[in-house]
Amino acid sequence: MIDQIVLLILAIVLFGVGLYALLGKRNVIKILMGIEIMTIAANLVFIALGTEFETTGDGTFIWFTEFALVFPLISLAVGAAVMALGLALVINNYRHAKSVDTDEMATLKR
């Protein structure tokens, strides 16, 4: 049986990796990958905090609350939409600026 704290620590480390990509990288594709990793980490926290363990004579059972069931699904859908929009913007900007570097994207007028 997985302990909740294990899942929470995994989520925190993944969130840190995503945050590092967001702050430290200039390639937009890598920034989007960081956002995806952060979304997955947030989903893991939802699942970890909305889970209840019950030990009976027959064994240990896991119960998921409505919190753990509904929020990750919504988060997955919104995250996928955000990523699709972000990648579409990357392609559109690449056609104009010929680069995926955020520093070069900062110039709006060309």
Place this chain on the structure above:
Amino acid sequence: MSLIVWISIVMGLAILAAIFAIESKNLMIAVISLIVMNFAIWIILLMFEATLLAWIQLIVYGGGLTALFVVVVSLTENQKDETFDLTRTTIALAVVAIIVSLLIWVVASHGDITIVGDRDPLTKFPASIWENRVTDIILQAVLFLATSIAIGVLFLQHKKKHKEVTKS
């Protein structure tokens, strides 16, 4: 081996794949690392018995978004490598270290974690969907992954042909 050892291995794999995806110079290898990370998360969720979420996560992130990433990387391949910026990296690492250590301290020092919400009839709803449509969802997942890989391969072949035509 006990379950906790397997969980530690899969967790380590997920974290390493995430770091490799961020740090890799080649974007296509970064996308492959992202797929590995998604599979590791899928295994962890299956171990946690969050079966429906595990499959949906694999279909949406491991399949759909990976296909989008492959397409975008193929379309934007002629670009110069990102140069190493020491100041930016140091500041980012410092911020991440502070936030992550704070969060781990909060979680570790809390002891018993309270659970939000109550047991609900909703719990039975996704479970019943899962039990009745298990084959459907597995087939859809396999089909989606296969389609994603096919789209990626087609794009790469198209790019290669385009390059050869331009050269000749």
